[in-house]
Amino acid sequence: xxxxxxxxxxxxxxxxxxxxxxxxxxxxxxxxxxxxxxxxxxxxxxxxxxxxxxxxxxxxxxxxxxxxxxxxxxxxxxxxxxxxxxxxxxxxxxxxxxxxxxxxxxxxxxxxxxxxxxxxxxxxxxxxxxxxxxxxxxxxxxxxxxxxxxxxxxxxxxxxxxxxxxxxxxxxxxxxxxxxxxxxxxxxxxxxxxxxxxxxxxxxxxxxxxxxxxxxxxxxxxxxxxxxxxxxxxxxxxxxxxxxxxxxxxxxxxxxxxxxxxxxxxxxxxxxxxxxxxxxxxxxxxxxxxxxxxxxxxxxxxxxxxxxxxxxxxxxxxxxxxxxxxxxxxxxxxxxxxxxxxxxxxxxxxxxxxxxxxxxxxxxxxxxxxxxxxxxxxxxxxxxxxxxxxxxxxxxxxxxxxxxxxxxxxxxxxxxxxxxxxxxxxxxxxxxxxxxxxxxxxxxxxxxxxxxxxxxxxxxxxxxxxxxxxxxxxxxxxxxxxxxxxxxxxxxxxxxxxxxxxxxxxxxxxxxxxxxxxxxxxxxxxxxxxxxxxxxxxxxxxxxxxxxxxxxxxxxxxxxxxxxxxxxxxxxxxxxxxxxxxxxxxxxxxxxxxxxxxxxxxxxxxxxxxxxxxxxxxxxxxxxxxxxxxxxxxxxxxxxxxxxxxxxxxxxxxxxxxxxxxxxxxxxxxxxxxxxxxxxxxxxxxxxxxxxxxxxxxxxxxxxxxxxxxxxxxxxxxxxxxxxxxxxxxxxxxxxxxxxxxxxxxxxxxxxxxxxxx
Amino acid sequence: xxxxxxxxxxxxxxxxxxxxxxxxxxxxxxxxxxxxxxxxxxxxxxxxxxxxxxxxxxxxxxxxxxxxxxxxxxxxxxxxxxxxxxxxxxxxxxxxxxxxxxxxxxxxxxxxxxxxxxxxxxxxxxxxxxxxxxxxxxxxxxxxxxxxxxxx
Numbered sequence: 001x002x003x004x005x006x007x008x009x010x011x012x013x014x015x016x017x018x019x020x021x022x023x024x025x026x027x028x029x030x031x032x033x034x035x036x037x038x039x040x041x042x043x044x045x046x047x048x049x050x051x052x053x054x055x056x057x058x059x060x061x062x063x064x065x066x067x068x069x070x071x072x073x074x075x076x077x078x079x080x081x082x083x084x085x086x087x088x089x090x091x092x093x094x095x096x097x098x099x100x101x102x103x104x105x106x107x108x109x110x111x112x113x114x115x116x117x118x119x120x121x122x123x124x125x126x127x128x129x130x131x132x133x134x135x136x137x138x139x140x141x142x143x144x145x146x147x148x149x150x151x152x153x154x155x156x157x158x159x160x161x162x163x164x165x166x167x168x169x170x171x172x173x174x175x176x177x178x179x180x181x182x183x184x185x186x187x188x189x190x191x192x193x194x195x196x197x198x199x200x201x202x203x204x205x206x207x208x209x210x211x212x213x214x215x216x217x218x219x220x221x222x223x224x225x226x227x228x229x230x231x232x233x234x235x236x237x238x239x240x241x242x243x244x245x246x247x248x249x250x251x252x253x254x255x256x257x258x259x260x261x262x263x264x265x266x267x268x269x270x271x272x273x274x275x276x277x278x279x280x281x282x283x284x285x286x287x288x289x290x291x292x293x294x295x296x297x298x299x300x301x302x303x304x305x306x307x308x309x310x311x312x313x314x315x316x317x318x319x320x321x322x323x324x325x326x327x328x329x330x331x332x333x334x335x336x337x338x339x340x341x342x343x344x345x346x347x348x349x350x351x352x353x354x355x356x357x358x359x360x361x362x363x364x365x366x367x368x369x370x371x372x373x374x375x376x377x378x379x380x381x382x383x384x385x386x387x388x389x390x391x392x393x394x395x396x397x398x399x400x401x402x403x404x405x406x407x408x409x410x411x412x413x414x415x416x417x418x419x420x421x422x423x424x425x426x427x428x429x430x431x432x433x434x435x436x437x438x439x440x441x442x443x444x445x446x447x448x449x450x451x452x453x454x455x456x457x458x459x460x461x462x463x464x465x466x467x468x469x470x471x472x473x474x475x476x477x478x479x480x481x482x483x484x485x486x487x488x489x490x491x492x493x494x495x496x497x498x499x500x501x502x503x504x505x506x507x508x509x510x511x512x513x514x515x516x517x518x519x520x521x522x523x524x525x526x527x528x529x530x531x532x533x534x535x536x537x538x539x540x541x542x543x544x545x546x547x548x549x550x551x552x553x554x555x556x557x558x559x560x561x562x563x564x565x566x567x568x569x570x571x572x573x574x575x576x577x578x579x580x581x582x583x584x585x586x587x588x589x590x591x592x593x594x595x596x597x598x599x600x601x602x603x604x605x606x607x608x609x610x611x612x613x614x615x616x617x618x619x620x621x622x623x624x625x626x627x628x629x630x631x632x633x634x635x636x637x638x639x640x641x642x643x644x645x646x647x648x649x650x651x652x653x654x655x656x657x658x659x660x661x662x663x664x665x666x667x668x669x670x671x672x673x674x675x676x677x678x679x680x681x682x683x684x685x686x687x688x689x690x691x692x693x694x695x696x697x698x699x700x701x702x703x704x705x706x707x708x709x710x711x712x713x714x715x716x717x718x719x720x721x722x723x724x725x726x727x728x729x730x731x732x733x734x735x736x737x738x739x740x741x742x743x744x745x746x747x748x749x750x751x752x753x754x755x756x757x758x
Numbered sequence: 759x760x761x762x763x764x765x766x767x768x769x770x771x772x773x774x775x776x777x778x779x780x781x782x783x784x785x786x787x788x789x790x791x792x793x794x795x796x797x798x799x800x801x802x803x804x805x806x807x808x809x810x811x812x813x814x815x816x817x818x819x820x821x822x823x824x825x826x827x828x829x830x831x832x833x834x835x836x837x838x839x840x841x842x843x844x845x846x847x848x849x850x851x852x853x854x855x856x857x858x859x860x861x862x863x864x865x866x867x868x869x870x871x872x873x874x875x876x877x878x879x880x881x882x883x884x885x886x887x888x889x890x891x892x893x894x895x896x897x898x899x900x901x902x903x904x905x906x907x908x909x910x
Contacts, residue, residue, distance in 0.1 A: 067855065241859055242832075245855075307778065379856075675894065676891075679890075698800040709892070
């Protein structure tokens with residue numbers, strides 16, 4: 001426990017240095033430091049909303065849209081408090097520089113506390129980390145399923161505040177008490193005199209009103225938009241080809257750059273013969289870039305057309321210096337993770353009761369070792385970024401989850417000040433955590449530097465994208481359960497080892513490695529709601545050469561599998577129904593209990609399953625994981641064919657995410673998370689031999705396709721609690737739910753991913 | 759110089775004969791609705807119609823396309839396309855949207871050839887289109903819905 005105190009002591013010291021914050025006014029997230037430019041026809045009422053004379057309501061998006069539907073949800077929160085006409089809502093991306101657009105939820109969520117521990121230390125550290133997040137530059141970023149919860153308060157306050165200003169403007173114009181005026185559907189009305197004015201008519205006058213000192217937010221019964229299954233706001237553009245992703249940017253005179261990065265982890269450029277490539281049609285330049293911000297060294301071809309760049313790059317003869325990882329093998333590294341668990345437990349994330357004693361007194365103990373592989377994100381839109389560097393100023397068009405980091409990192413490459421970097425954020429063709437990395441836009445800046453002021457679009461092939469990802473870390477875990485002389489579960493111990501994403505990403509973003517414990521390595525193991533008589537959960541960080549990154553649901557993506565599979569092993573040992581065992585261990589958590597009971601009912605748990613048309617027997621498996629604040633339970637209906645192929649027919653999911661801002665988009669995210677997790681559970685595995693990633697494209701890194709896609713039923717538990725994360729929590733339970741069903745069907749306990757029957 | 763017929767218009771392109779249609783569309787022609795996903799006809803993001811048939815443009819050299827009618831997402835229209843877009847909207851299919859141009863092209867080609875596809879037909883026609891957001895269950899529903907809308 002010593003290290004934990006050290007860390008928290010550090011947080012306290014930072015807090016003491018920054019004591020002056022507590023005096024900051026409460027509306028600091030309402031008005032930008034530099035107020036939005038006051039366009040005459042579209043005045044800004046605060047840092048989040050403008051109202052046009054044509055009645056449009058333009059809402060500022062501090063988060064990026066990568067399919068998770070956050071733009072729609074964020075806009076709904078502000079528009080609801082504003083009483084805006086939803087049809088008039090437009091969106092604009094926030095500038096990355098202003099700190100009111102910082103994400104205040106992400107860092108507190110990364111603290112290594114148990115979510116049910118709301119003691120002073122946790123609350124104090126939360127408070128301080130939130131405060132720090134307001135002040136640190138570069139924290140406009142989208143990840144960790146945090147957008148909606150980050151913006152829940154400020155966007156509603158901004159809507160309510162703007163509404164009061166519109167009311168004040170109308171009351172002043174009509175010379176009536178403001179209390180006699182009301183708002184609805186983008187209009188202010190004075191019922192007594194029958195007058196009304198549209199928000200557009202009032203906008204200029206409203207923008208000159210003082211910012212209200214305080215606002216009263218709606219109670220849930222007054223919500224008009226929040227809780228409604230509204231359509232995704234950008235959907236139409238995605239049906240006619242007009243939606244603009246990063247790779248669709250077409251700046252005037254733009255050239256295309258294709259890259260081949262060093263195929264060996266940590267290797268270097270040695271030499272090349274580009275003479276043939278240089279003579280090919282359209283080729284402008286062949287050169288190399290150095291390793292930077294996680295981008296490996298690369299050979300680059302800039303050409304007039306994308307196909308020309310691709311073809312010419314193939315004609316470059318390249319020799320790499322393979323460096324010290326030329327013999328690295330992921331299989332051997334994963335074996336070494338297991339060996340490292342023989343030596344040391346690492347950091348203790350959670351401990352209750354006396355596990356050692358309970359285990360030594362146990363009349364029966366069961367042990368199991370679990371292993372999970374590296375995984376690629378494989379977003380449908382490969383990595384790309386367009387940069388123009390001209391006359392000391394840079395324009396960057398990037399599909400990025402970390403816009404706040406772009407100006408500084410690009411400026412560093414180009415040797416300019418970060419205020420000379422302009423950023424246009426495009427739609428993202430999938431994120432899943434891949435676009436939290438700076439490698440692709442830093443590389444695009446390196447390339448633009450060589451292009452004499454001409455904009456260049458750097459785009460990766462699928463193979464480059466697959467082989468130069470930042471992978472979900474491989475992990476080895478050893479679990480042990482003890483049972484007392486009455487046959488009851490008395491101890492639960494989980495020890496695991498793997499690389500730390502946080503340590504690496506801190507290095508890629510800031511140049512020096514992170515240190516201390518990394519909560520994301522152990523989430524899903526230490527933070528469950530299960531009341532074990534005694535438990536101890538630890539994780540040991542083992543540094544390694546594989547670049548690792550945040551992958552949808554991060555630690556939960558594998559620790560959820562491990563915890564929930566071993567839970568079924570314990571149930572089997574106790575000869576108890578796995579769902580009933582969970583209910584018993586969750587007795588003090590009514591939300592979990594209600595959810596599980598509903599899941600049992602909806603999935604037909606315990607009822608016989610009729611085989612499908614193929615006549616093959618089916619079984620159900622259950623899993624429950626709370627991640628990013630949301631509780632998600634799933635039951636998978638599975639069959640195993642004669643050729644041992646695992647087939648998932650149906651997934652029933654019940655979740656509690658607090659207030660569901662848009663239940664339709666919540667359902668979409670759960671379906672998405674399930675299929676994303678199922679691809680990994682059945683097929684996902686990145687292997688490295690001789691320092692090289694072996695997978696190339698969708699023929700050897702297989703995603704689920706239509707013919708394997710299960711029927712999915714989703715139910716949302718009603719709640720008026722503040723909203724919790726929903727982009728990722730659908731992913732963790734699916735792998736264990738399937739593995740648990742496979743055990744019921746075959747008696748085989750599959751303890752590694754992807755799931756393969758012997 | 760090859761003349762292509764794209765969305766009903768004759769377009770002269772300078773690309774060499776072996777250039778895949780995808781890169782001509784996205785580069786020279788500037789129609790970026792057709793997406794690059796894999797370059798090997800594995801993911802379907804680049805799907806267009808060639809004389810009404812769903813075709814992966816990333817491996818289709820333009821030399822094979824003289825005299826053929828090429829339709830991209832930008833030019834996709836008609837009663838089937840209307841029904842498909844209406845169904846996609848009603849079922850809220852799209853998420854990140856990157857693969858959806860290809861999904862719509864494949865779905866329209868399916869419904870042109872088979873106005874009442876069953877689930878097996880949908881598996882057959884749509885399993886070449888990958889969606890990492892996992893919109894498959896909704897695509898399946900939306901294709902059934904589009905068939906229903908079209909039937910009237």
